[in-house]
Amino acid sequence: GCHTRHEFKPSEARKRETCGICHMGVDHAEWEFWNNSYHGKIYAMEGDQWDWDQKMNPKNYRAPTCAYCHMGEDGNHNTQNMQTVYNHMGMFQVNRGAPRYKAKRDAWIKKCQGCHSPRFAAEQLYAMDEQINISFTKWREAVGILIGLYLEGLFDPMPADLAPDWTGGHTMNLLPGGQPRFYNVSKIERLAVEMIVYQVTAVYKAAAHFSIDDVSYNAGAFPMDRQLIEIKDEASKLRRISTLEKEVGIEHVAYDFWKHGEY
Structure with missing residues (x-):
């Protein structure tokens, strides 16, 4: 899931690693492709400095992770929003x-x-x-x-x-x-x-x-x-x-x- 059952942290759901559990591999390599984009590279360089307790808002993060595009600032769980x-x-x-x-x-x-x-x-x-x-x-x-x-x-x-x-x-x-x-x-x-x-x-x-x-x-x-x-x-x-x-x-x-x- 988007956050593990013992934590239920929105901050966990906002990070790319969580989505990579399922959305990876040769037949649906969304995780790898995002990692290779400019968005992914910015995350790799700066992500450990971001405050992940803040909502997914462009004011709070310099690059979008999966949750920003597919869930939105309001935490909508319809992850096919952009489809x-x-x-x-x-x-x-x-x-x-x-x-x-x-x-x-x-x-x-x-x-x-x-x-x-x-x-x-x-x-x-x-x-x-x-x-x-x-x-x-x-x-x-x-x-x-x-x-x-x-x-x-x-x-x-x-x-x-x-x-x-x-x-x-x-x-x-x-x-x-x-x-x-x-x-x-x-x-x-x-x-x-x-x-x-x-x-x-x-x-x-x-x-x-x-x-x-x-x-x-x-x-x-x-x-x-x-x-x-x-x-x-x-x-x-x-x-x-x-x-x-x-x-x-x-x-x-x-x-x-x-x-x-x-x-």
């Missing part, structure tokens, strides 16, 4: 700058105005929108490759050749009715799941927490570029092997080991 709409942790594309979300965007900008001009805040959020749009362009390209292979029956193995998923079915994990998962899938499906869960979400979360390096080099765009290359490389191999098998009259049957596992 436009729930998007499965960044795995669904949302146009956060759309007119239907204007009230949310205005509230976000108002929150930033504790320290920044509204123009500066709006420009930063617009840059976030563009970075997210680019990441989903790459994701759609990857999905298009996978769907093409699936329709041609070129996955190795195909979903029908795997052990049943938790629903008892064999639906491709990226199709409606499927369940995105890291196990009991073909290699190319696994690569795609890593791309959406790790890199696409990293672009969004790093941009939202203003970590320049993580948006690009470290966690987001550049690793995503490599992942897309890996997907294309695997797709190329699957097509070439299929062509060779047809030429020599081989009808491949998935190996039995694909049907078993601790699922």
Whole structure:
């Protein structure tokens, strides 16, 4: 929780370390991204000198921690205040700058105005929108490759050749009715799941927490570029092997080991 059960101190909830217990790791690295932002660096340099018994107000703190943006000065426990709409942790594309979300965007900008001009805040959020749009362009390209292979029956193995998923079915994990998962899938499906869960979400979360390096080099765009290359490389191999098998009259049957596992 935001404060441990034996203390219930607001001062504890205001510090970044508390949030890092859960909001960290490769699939939702908000804590790491915030640490790598200017906000995080100021905290690292000066945080031990701040009076954490004061309310989360820009007059009291030179940089915001998680609680300032997500809980506010009044201690509102709706920690999704700054979220436009729930998007499965960044795995669904949302146009956060759309007119239907204007009230949310205005509230976000108002929150930033504790320290920044509204123009500066709006420009930063617009840059976030563009970075997210680019990441989903790459994701759609990857999905298009996978769907093409699936329709041609070129996955190795195909979903029908795997052990049943938790629903008892064999639906491709990226199709409606499927369940995105890291196990009991073909290699190319696994690569795609890593791309959406790790890199696409990293672009969004790093941009939202203003970590320049993580948006690009470290966690987001550049690793995503490599992942897309890996997907294309695997797709190329699957097509070439299929062509060779047809030429020599081989009808491949998935190996039995694909049907078993601790699922």
